Amino acid sequence: MPKKILMLVGDFVEDYEVMVPFQALQIAGHEVHAVCPNKRAGDKVRTAIHDFEGDQTYTEKRGHDFTLNATFADIAPEDYDALVIPGGRAPEYIRLNERLIEIVRHFAQANKPIAAICHGAQVLAAAGVIKGKRVSAYPAVGPEVTAAGGEYAQIGFTEAITDGNLVTGPAWTAHVEWLRQFLAVLGTKITHEEAAGAKA
Template identity: 45%
Template sequence: MAKKVLIVTGDAVEALEVYYPYYRLLEAGVEAVIASPTKKKLQTVIHDFVGWDTYTESKGYMLESHTSFAEVDPTDYDGLIIPGGRAPEYIRLDSNLQNIVAHFFEAEKPVGAICHAVLVLAALKNKAYFEGTTMTAYTACRPDVEGLGATYAEDTLHVEANLVSGHAWPDLPGFMREFLKLLESSK
Protein backbone atom coordinates (compact mmCIF):
# COMPACT_ATOMS: atom_id res chain seq x y z
CA MET A 1 0.00 0.00 0.00
CA ALA A 2 1.30 3.47 -0.91
CA LYS A 3 2.26 5.88 1.83
CA LYS A 4 0.17 8.99 2.42
CA VAL A 5 1.56 12.35 3.60
CA LEU A 6 -0.33 15.38 4.86
CA ILE A 7 0.95 18.86 4.00
CA VAL A 8 -0.55 21.55 6.26
CA THR A 9 -0.51 25.16 5.15
CA GLY A 10 -2.55 28.26 4.29
CA ASP A 11 -2.41 31.53 2.41
CA ALA A 12 1.05 33.11 2.21
CA VAL A 13 2.86 29.76 2.24
CA GLU A 14 6.29 29.98 0.63
CA ALA A 15 5.62 28.65 -2.89
CA LEU A 16 8.74 26.50 -3.17
CA GLU A 17 8.24 25.01 0.28
CA VAL A 18 4.82 23.67 -0.64
CA TYR A 19 5.19 22.88 -4.34
CA TYR A 20 8.57 21.13 -4.14
CA PRO A 21 7.53 18.67 -1.39
CA TYR A 22 4.12 18.10 -3.00
CA TYR A 23 5.53 17.17 -6.41
CA ARG A 24 8.49 15.29 -4.95
CA LEU A 25 6.11 13.10 -2.94
CA LEU A 26 3.99 12.42 -6.01
CA GLU A 27 7.13 11.59 -7.99
CA ALA A 28 8.06 9.04 -5.31
CA GLY A 29 4.64 7.38 -5.53
CA VAL A 30 3.43 8.86 -2.24
CA GLU A 31 -0.11 10.23 -1.97
CA ALA A 32 0.15 13.89 -0.95
CA VAL A 33 -2.80 15.78 0.54
CA ILE A 34 -2.75 19.54 1.12
CA ALA A 35 -4.86 20.74 4.04
CA SER A 36 -5.59 24.30 5.10
CA PRO A 37 -7.93 26.02 7.60
CA THR A 38 -10.70 25.82 4.97
CA LYS A 39 -10.68 23.98 1.66
CA LYS A 40 -9.97 26.73 -0.86
CA LYS A 41 -7.60 28.12 -3.43
CA LEU A 42 -4.53 29.37 -1.54
CA GLN A 43 -2.31 32.33 -2.43
CA THR A 44 1.35 31.35 -2.24
CA VAL A 45 4.21 33.83 -1.87
CA ILE A 46 7.78 33.91 -3.10
CA HIS A 47 10.51 34.85 -0.65
CA ASP A 48 13.96 35.76 -1.85
CA PHE A 49 17.20 36.98 -0.32
CA VAL A 50 18.17 39.96 -2.48
CA GLY A 51 19.77 42.99 -0.90
CA TRP A 52 17.56 43.40 2.18
CA ASP A 53 18.52 42.51 5.73
CA THR A 54 15.56 40.11 5.60
CA TYR A 55 13.77 38.33 2.77
CA THR A 56 11.60 40.02 0.15
CA GLU A 57 8.09 38.80 -0.67
CA SER A 58 6.13 38.66 -3.93
CA LYS A 59 2.86 37.01 -4.88
CA GLY A 60 3.25 33.44 -6.08
CA TYR A 61 1.05 30.87 -7.79
CA MET A 62 -2.40 29.88 -6.64
CA LEU A 63 -2.76 26.40 -5.11
CA GLU A 64 -5.85 24.33 -4.33
CA SER A 65 -6.02 22.75 -0.92
CA HIS A 66 -7.63 19.32 -0.91
CA THR A 67 -9.28 19.42 2.50
CA SER A 68 -9.79 21.51 5.63
CA PHE A 69 -8.07 20.91 8.96
CA ALA A 70 -11.44 20.02 10.51
CA GLU A 71 -11.86 17.16 8.01
CA VAL A 72 -8.42 15.62 8.59
CA ASP A 73 -8.09 12.35 10.47
CA PRO A 74 -4.34 12.24 11.17
CA THR A 75 -4.43 8.47 11.68
CA ASP A 76 -4.97 8.18 7.91
CA TYR A 77 -1.48 9.59 7.23
CA ASP A 78 2.04 8.19 7.44
CA GLY A 79 3.86 11.53 7.60
CA LEU A 80 3.46 15.28 7.92
CA ILE A 81 5.13 18.24 6.20
CA ILE A 82 4.79 21.80 7.47
CA PRO A 83 6.01 24.38 4.92
CA GLY A 84 7.09 27.86 5.94
CA GLY A 85 6.33 31.30 4.66
CA ARG A 86 3.89 33.44 6.61
CA ALA A 87 1.17 30.78 6.75
CA PRO A 88 2.46 29.19 10.01
CA GLU A 89 1.91 32.39 11.99
CA TYR A 90 -1.87 32.17 11.59
CA ILE A 91 -2.64 28.49 10.88
CA ARG A 92 -1.09 27.61 14.25
CA LEU A 93 -4.09 29.20 15.95
CA ASP A 94 -6.42 26.53 14.57
CA SER A 95 -7.13 24.00 17.34
CA ASN A 96 -7.73 21.30 14.73
CA LEU A 97 -4.19 21.80 13.45
CA GLN A 98 -2.70 21.61 16.93
CA ASN A 99 -4.37 18.21 17.43
CA ILE A 100 -3.24 17.01 13.99
CA VAL A 101 0.40 17.94 14.55
CA ALA A 102 0.43 16.50 18.08
CA HIS A 103 -0.73 13.15 16.69
CA PHE A 104 2.36 12.84 14.48
CA PHE A 105 4.71 13.41 17.41
CA GLU A 106 2.77 11.11 19.75
CA ALA A 107 2.75 8.36 17.09
CA GLU A 108 6.41 9.06 16.20
CA LYS A 109 5.56 9.41 12.52
CA PRO A 110 7.90 11.38 10.20
CA VAL A 111 7.51 15.15 10.41
CA GLY A 112 9.18 17.67 8.12
CA ALA A 113 9.28 21.29 9.33
CA ILE A 114 11.00 23.92 7.22
CA CYS A 115 11.67 27.63 7.66
CA HIS A 116 8.90 29.28 9.73
CA ALA A 117 7.14 25.94 10.38
CA VAL A 118 8.51 26.06 13.93
CA LEU A 119 5.78 28.64 14.66
CA VAL A 120 3.25 25.80 14.31
CA LEU A 121 5.31 23.60 16.64
CA ALA A 122 5.56 26.44 19.17
CA ALA A 123 1.76 26.51 19.44
CA LEU A 124 1.54 22.91 20.63
CA LYS A 125 0.50 22.56 24.24
CA ASN A 126 2.99 19.75 24.89
CA LYS A 127 6.55 21.06 24.51
CA ALA A 128 7.99 17.78 25.83
CA TYR A 129 8.27 16.55 22.22
CA PHE A 130 11.14 19.01 21.73
CA GLU A 131 12.83 19.41 25.11
CA GLY A 132 16.46 18.35 24.91
CA THR A 133 16.37 17.89 21.13
CA THR A 134 18.13 19.81 18.38
CA MET A 135 16.47 21.32 15.33
CA THR A 136 16.87 24.12 12.84
CA ALA A 137 14.61 26.74 11.26
CA TYR A 138 14.94 30.07 9.50
CA THR A 139 17.46 32.19 11.41
CA ALA A 140 14.83 34.66 12.65
CA CYS A 141 12.97 31.72 14.25
CA ARG A 142 15.85 30.75 16.53
CA PRO A 143 14.03 32.16 19.60
CA ASP A 144 11.02 29.98 18.72
CA VAL A 145 13.18 26.84 18.53
CA GLU A 146 14.79 27.69 21.85
CA GLY A 147 11.37 28.50 23.33
CA LEU A 148 10.43 24.86 22.67
CA GLY A 149 13.31 23.76 24.87
CA ALA A 150 15.30 22.62 21.84
CA THR A 151 18.82 23.58 20.81
CA TYR A 152 19.03 25.62 17.61
CA ALA A 153 21.27 23.98 14.99
CA GLU A 154 23.23 26.39 12.81
CA ASP A 155 23.24 23.77 10.05
CA THR A 156 20.59 24.34 7.40
CA LEU A 157 19.34 20.76 7.67
CA HIS A 158 18.93 18.64 10.78
CA VAL A 159 17.44 15.20 11.38
CA GLU A 160 16.66 13.93 14.87
CA ALA A 161 14.36 11.01 15.66
CA ASN A 162 11.22 11.51 13.55
CA LEU A 163 11.80 15.21 12.78
CA VAL A 164 13.51 16.63 9.70
CA SER A 165 14.00 20.37 10.06
CA GLY A 166 15.28 22.75 7.42
CA HIS A 167 16.39 26.35 7.31
CA ALA A 168 14.70 27.60 4.12
CA TRP A 169 13.74 26.72 0.54
CA PRO A 170 17.35 26.41 -0.72
CA ASP A 171 17.60 23.33 1.55
CA LEU A 172 14.66 21.47 -0.02
CA PRO A 173 16.68 18.78 -1.88
CA GLY A 174 18.29 17.50 1.33
CA PHE A 175 15.12 18.12 3.34
CA MET A 176 13.02 15.93 1.05
CA ARG A 177 15.73 13.29 0.70
CA GLU A 178 15.88 12.90 4.49
CA PHE A 179 12.09 13.06 4.91
CA LEU A 180 11.60 10.32 2.30
CA LYS A 181 14.20 8.15 4.05
CA LEU A 182 12.24 8.47 7.31
CA LEU A 183 8.97 7.80 5.51
CA GLU A 184 10.33 4.68 3.79
CA SER A 185 11.66 3.26 7.07
CA SER A 186 8.48 4.01 9.07
CA LYS A 187 5.88 1.36 9.86
Protein backbone atom coordinates (compact mmCIF):
# COMPACT_ATOMS: atom_id res chain seq x y z
CA MET A 1 0.00 0.00 0.00
CA PRO A 2 1.45 3.42 -0.93
CA LYS A 3 2.74 5.52 1.96
CA LYS A 4 2.75 9.27 2.51
CA ILE A 5 6.32 10.31 3.32
CA LEU A 6 7.63 13.60 4.71
CA MET A 7 11.13 14.78 3.76
CA LEU A 8 12.84 17.50 5.83
CA VAL A 9 15.30 19.58 3.84
CA GLY A 10 17.01 22.98 3.91
CA ASP A 11 19.42 25.12 1.95
CA PHE A 12 22.56 23.22 0.98
CA VAL A 13 21.05 19.82 1.61
CA GLU A 14 23.31 17.27 -0.10
CA ASP A 15 22.33 17.07 -3.77
CA TYR A 16 22.20 13.28 -4.21
CA GLU A 17 20.73 12.74 -0.75
CA VAL A 18 17.65 14.78 -1.55
CA MET A 19 17.25 14.11 -5.29
CA VAL A 20 17.72 10.34 -5.30
CA PRO A 21 15.37 9.31 -2.46
CA PHE A 22 12.78 11.93 -3.48
CA GLN A 23 12.60 10.38 -6.94
CA ALA A 24 13.16 6.73 -6.00
CA LEU A 25 10.45 6.64 -3.34
CA GLN A 26 7.98 8.07 -5.85
CA ILE A 27 9.05 5.49 -8.42
CA ALA A 28 8.20 2.85 -5.80
CA GLY A 29 4.68 4.30 -5.64
CA HIS A 30 4.88 6.47 -2.52
CA GLU A 31 3.83 10.10 -2.13
CA VAL A 32 6.72 12.33 -0.95
CA HIS A 33 6.38 15.86 0.40
CA ALA A 34 9.63 17.83 0.72
CA VAL A 35 9.49 20.81 3.10
CA CYS A 36 11.86 23.41 4.53
CA PRO A 37 11.28 25.70 7.53
CA ASN A 38 10.09 29.17 6.48
CA LYS A 39 9.56 28.12 2.86
CA ARG A 40 6.48 27.24 0.83
CA ALA A 41 5.58 24.82 -1.95
CA GLY A 42 7.23 26.04 -5.15
CA ASP A 43 10.14 27.67 -3.32
CA LYS A 44 13.60 26.27 -3.95
CA VAL A 45 16.48 25.17 -1.76
CA ARG A 46 20.04 25.18 -3.04
CA THR A 47 21.93 21.92 -2.79
CA ALA A 48 25.56 21.06 -2.10
CA ILE A 49 27.54 18.23 -3.67
CA HIS A 50 29.70 16.39 -1.16
CA ASP A 51 32.35 14.23 -2.76
CA PHE A 52 35.19 12.01 -1.65
CA GLU A 53 38.32 12.92 -3.58
CA GLY A 54 41.15 11.65 -1.41
CA ASP A 55 41.21 14.42 1.18
CA GLN A 56 40.80 13.85 4.91
CA THR A 57 37.20 15.02 4.63
CA TYR A 58 34.67 15.49 1.86
CA THR A 59 34.83 18.37 -0.61
CA GLU A 60 31.82 20.62 -1.17
CA LYS A 61 30.57 22.19 -4.40
CA ARG A 62 27.40 23.97 -5.46
CA GLY A 63 24.70 21.60 -6.65
CA HIS A 64 21.30 21.98 -8.29
CA ASP A 65 18.24 23.87 -7.10
CA PHE A 66 15.59 21.60 -5.60
CA THR A 67 11.94 22.66 -5.69
CA LEU A 68 9.84 22.06 -2.59
CA ASN A 69 6.42 20.54 -3.20
CA ALA A 70 4.77 21.27 0.18
CA THR A 71 4.66 24.11 2.71
CA PHE A 72 6.38 23.59 6.07
CA ALA A 73 3.85 25.70 8.01
CA ASP A 74 0.98 23.53 6.75
CA ILE A 75 2.48 20.17 7.76
CA ALA A 76 0.56 17.94 10.14
CA PRO A 77 2.95 15.07 11.01
CA GLU A 78 0.08 12.76 11.95
CA ASP A 79 -0.94 12.78 8.26
CA TYR A 80 2.34 11.06 7.28
CA ASP A 81 3.43 7.44 7.49
CA ALA A 82 7.21 7.92 7.43
CA LEU A 83 10.01 10.49 7.58
CA VAL A 84 13.20 11.02 5.55
CA ILE A 85 16.08 13.30 6.61
CA PRO A 86 18.82 13.82 4.01
CA GLY A 87 22.27 15.11 4.95
CA GLY A 88 24.51 17.87 3.69
CA ARG A 89 24.82 21.28 5.34
CA ALA A 90 21.07 21.67 5.99
CA PRO A 91 20.79 19.52 9.16
CA GLU A 92 23.09 21.78 11.18
CA TYR A 93 20.65 24.68 10.90
CA ILE A 94 17.19 23.12 10.42
CA ARG A 95 17.67 21.35 13.76
CA LEU A 96 17.47 24.79 15.38
CA ASN A 97 13.79 25.03 14.38
CA GLU A 98 11.70 23.86 17.35
CA ARG A 99 8.68 22.96 15.21
CA LEU A 100 10.88 20.73 13.06
CA ILE A 101 12.21 19.01 16.19
CA GLU A 102 8.63 18.42 17.37
CA ILE A 103 7.82 16.83 14.01
CA VAL A 104 10.79 14.44 14.30
CA ARG A 105 9.74 13.50 17.85
CA HIS A 106 6.22 12.72 16.61
CA PHE A 107 7.56 10.12 14.17
CA ALA A 108 9.85 8.56 16.79
CA GLN A 109 7.19 8.43 19.52
CA ALA A 110 4.64 6.96 17.11
CA ASN A 111 7.24 4.37 16.00
CA LYS A 112 6.81 5.36 12.37
CA PRO A 113 9.59 4.55 9.88
CA ILE A 114 12.42 7.11 9.82
CA ALA A 115 15.31 7.16 7.35
CA ALA A 116 18.29 9.48 7.85
CA ILE A 117 21.55 9.56 5.97
CA CYS A 118 24.94 11.20 6.48
CA HIS A 119 24.54 14.46 8.48
CA GLY A 120 20.80 13.77 8.85
CA ALA A 121 21.67 12.12 12.17
CA GLN A 122 22.38 15.62 13.52
CA VAL A 123 18.63 16.24 13.46
CA LEU A 124 17.90 12.93 15.20
CA ALA A 125 20.47 13.74 17.90
CA ALA A 126 19.01 17.22 18.44
CA ALA A 127 15.53 15.73 18.78
CA GLY A 128 16.75 13.26 21.40
CA VAL A 129 15.24 10.24 19.64
CA ILE A 130 18.24 7.92 19.25
CA LYS A 131 18.98 6.88 22.83
CA GLY A 132 19.79 3.15 22.83
CA LYS A 133 19.58 2.94 19.01
CA ARG A 134 22.31 1.82 16.62
CA VAL A 135 22.80 4.71 14.22
CA SER A 136 25.03 5.19 11.19
CA ALA A 137 26.06 8.66 10.02
CA TYR A 138 28.95 10.42 8.40
CA PRO A 139 31.89 9.65 10.75
CA ALA A 140 32.26 13.30 11.81
CA VAL A 141 28.73 13.08 13.23
CA GLY A 142 29.57 9.97 15.28
CA PRO A 143 30.41 11.98 18.45
CA GLU A 144 27.00 13.67 18.27
CA VAL A 145 25.28 10.29 17.98
CA THR A 146 27.17 9.04 21.05
CA ALA A 147 26.49 12.24 23.02
CA ALA A 148 22.76 11.81 22.32
CA GLY A 149 22.82 8.30 23.80
CA GLY A 150 22.92 6.40 20.53
CA GLU A 151 25.40 3.70 19.55
CA TYR A 152 27.38 4.94 16.56
CA ALA A 153 27.56 2.14 13.99
CA GLN A 154 30.84 2.37 12.11
CA ILE A 155 29.92 0.55 8.90
CA GLY A 156 31.18 0.67 5.32
CA PHE A 157 30.29 3.61 3.11
CA THR A 158 28.08 1.42 0.90
CA GLU A 159 26.24 -0.12 3.86
CA ALA A 160 23.20 0.88 5.93
CA ILE A 161 21.73 -0.29 9.21
CA THR A 162 18.18 -0.83 10.48
CA ASP A 163 17.30 -0.64 14.18
CA GLY A 164 13.57 -1.10 14.66
CA ASN A 165 11.83 1.68 12.73
CA LEU A 166 15.08 3.60 12.08
CA VAL A 167 17.19 3.20 8.93
CA THR A 168 20.49 5.09 8.68
CA GLY A 169 23.52 5.21 6.41
CA PRO A 170 26.87 7.03 6.32
CA ALA A 171 26.64 8.88 2.98
CA TRP A 172 25.03 8.91 -0.46
CA THR A 173 27.34 6.06 -1.45
CA ALA A 174 25.03 3.86 0.67
CA HIS A 175 21.85 4.81 -1.22
CA VAL A 176 21.16 1.38 -2.69
CA GLU A 177 21.31 -0.43 0.65
CA TRP A 178 19.75 2.45 2.62
CA LEU A 179 16.75 2.69 0.30
CA ARG A 180 16.41 -1.09 0.10
CA GLN A 181 16.23 -1.33 3.88
CA PHE A 182 13.87 1.64 4.17
CA LEU A 183 11.51 0.13 1.60
CA ALA A 184 11.52 -3.09 3.64
CA VAL A 185 10.59 -1.17 6.81
CA LEU A 186 7.83 0.57 4.84
CA GLY A 187 6.52 -2.84 3.78
CA THR A 188 7.14 -2.09 0.10
CA LYS A 189 7.65 -5.13 -2.12
CA ILE A 190 8.92 -4.78 -5.67
CA THR A 191 8.10 -7.70 -7.94
CA HIS A 192 9.48 -8.54 -11.36
CA GLU A 193 7.27 -10.08 -13.98
CA GLU A 194 8.38 -11.64 -17.24
CA ALA A 195 7.54 -9.45 -20.21
CA ALA A 196 4.84 -10.72 -22.53
CA GLY A 197 6.32 -12.74 -25.37
CA ALA A 198 9.61 -13.35 -23.56
CA LYS A 199 11.23 -16.73 -24.18
CA ALA A 200 11.08 -19.24 -21.36
